[in-house]
Amino acid sequence: MKYRSAFDIIGPVMIGPSSSHTAGAARIGRVARTLFEKQPTKAVISLYGSFAKTYKGHGTDLALVAGILDFDTFDDRIPDALKIAEETGIEVQFLTENAVTEHPNTVKINLYDGEGKELELIGISIGGGTIEITEINSFKLKLSGANPAILVLHEDRFGMISAVTSILSRNEINIGHMEVSRKDRGDVAVMVIEMDHQIDDGSFAELSFLPGVTQVIRLVD
DSSP: OOOSSHHHHHOOSOSSSOIIIIIHHHHHHHHHHHHHTSOOSEEEEEEEHHHHHHTTTTTHHHHHHHHHTTOOTTOTTGGGHHHHHHHTTOEEEEEEOOOOOSSSSEEEEEEEOSSSOEEEEEEEEEETTEEEEEEETTEEEEEOSSSOEEEEEEEOOTTHHHHHHHHHHHTTOOEEEEEEEESSTTSEEEEEEEESSOOOHHHHHHHHTSTTEEEEEEEOO
16 A cells, blocks of 8 residues: 555544544545435444454444544544434444454445435545545445545446546546446446546536436545
């Protein structure tokens, strides 16, 4: 893993005690909340590896729930996240798993709204508050969460990638990283696009109304 600056090793401004177990966890939770696009009514959080062993002592449980509440890493409400979640009507369940994962700081978050909407996200905290999202709703991907990004859910058919990237090019939006994943040929696919700056509302609307696109989700940096 290469770090871009000393701050990637030291970690972000945060409520402690650990950048990987607290700040990273909060960021993963916040990505899940952003992708869910609303406050959930239930969160099932499955912890693996060192997360499963130390989550209470390192405040990982508080940080994950704080992220789901849309709190940033430095929010002084993090120590009260579980209480705030209960007060706002979010049922939280923690599960510790024995399965061996590729990275010790791995978490799976399942969010529900009580009306049929669901999200499953798997993320890892790789140190210094840096994270990586490796799976969303069974789609394998690689999303750092460090840059402005969009997720484009679309039909898996000819010309979709070109149509999306043409809109970004026409609006002078530079792509830093892009991945495409699909479940089955001709089924639903997802593009993960990280950009140099946040996408503007006009470009976002163009993508949303593109034939074959079912949903566009903006991930706030």
